[in-house]
Amino acid sequence: MGPRQHALASLSLVLLVPALALAPALARGEGKKKADMAASAPSRDYQALCTQGNAKYVARDYAGAIELYRKAIDHAPHQPLGYYLLGEAQVATGNLTEAEASESRAALDAGEKDPALNARILFVTADLKERQKKWEDAKAAWQTYLEWANHFPDAGVFPATAQSRIAVLDTVIKQDKTYDIVRQRIAASQDGGVFSDPSKSPPSR
Numbered sequence: 769m770g771p772r773q774h775a776l777a778s779l780s781l782v783l784l785v786p787a788l789a790l791a792p793a794l795a796r797g798e799g800k801k802k803a804d805m806a807a808s809a810p811s812r813d814y815q816a817l818c819t820q821g822n823a824k825y826v827a828r829d830y831a832g833a834i835e836l837y838r839k840a841i842d843h844a845p846h847q848p849l850g851y852y853l854l855g856e857a858q859v860a861t862g863n864l865t866e867a868e869a870s871e872s873r874a875a876l877d878a879g880e881k882d883p884a885l886n887a888r889i890l891f892v893t894a895d896l897k898e899r900q901k902k903w904e905d906a907k908a909a910w911q912t913y914l915e916w917a918n919h920f921p922d923a924g925v926f927p928a929t930a931q932s933r934i935a936v937l938d939t940v941i942k943q944d945k946t947y948d949i950v951r952q953r954i955a956a957s958q959d960g961g962v963f964s965d966p967s968k969s970p971p972s973r
Contacts, residue, residue: 883923
């Protein structure tokens with residue numbers, strides 16, 4: 769296992785434990801900072817479904833976890849935790865497109881109301897864009913995460929990870945541009961065509 773895989777594995781474990789603890793915390797009514805949140809507090813059914821989904825996730829029954837998280841979302845469509853957990857389970861199944869959509873939906877209802885959860889959402893989103901090789905988007909996403917980490921340093925954030933990923937992506941993006949002409953030449957040769965390097969002038973006659 770390389771440094772990147774080891775780091776992600778460690779961070780996934782760190783991120784999972786707080787996520788598993790969120791549902792019981794909601795059941796106890798902890799973390800409510802605004803009175804108007806009481807009216808939109810998740811039901812016990814929602815909390816139970818998230819907890820059951822977490823158990824399935826830990827047991828690597830990702831299909832079962834996804835089903836339970838979807839049921840939880842049906843009970844509380846404006847609670848971001850369900851979408852976040854659903855996205856994590858979709859990542860585990862390799863369904864990155866749906867995972868990204870789930871995390872984007874989670875971000876709509878998290879924000880400053882729950883800085884710690886939003887930090888997890890931003891982290892997963894940036895990692896998803898990297899997995900999909902969307903280098904420019906990934907760099908922007910890590911920058912957003914870093915800004916959030918700087919704004920909420922007590923939200924369980926990893927600013928050093930964001931800085932490291934941004935530096936790596938700068939290198940990847942630079943290499944991509946450097947090798948772009950090579951890739952065009954390969955594509956042209958496979959099509960039986962002739963590649964013309966736009967940086968070179970045509971030969972004089």
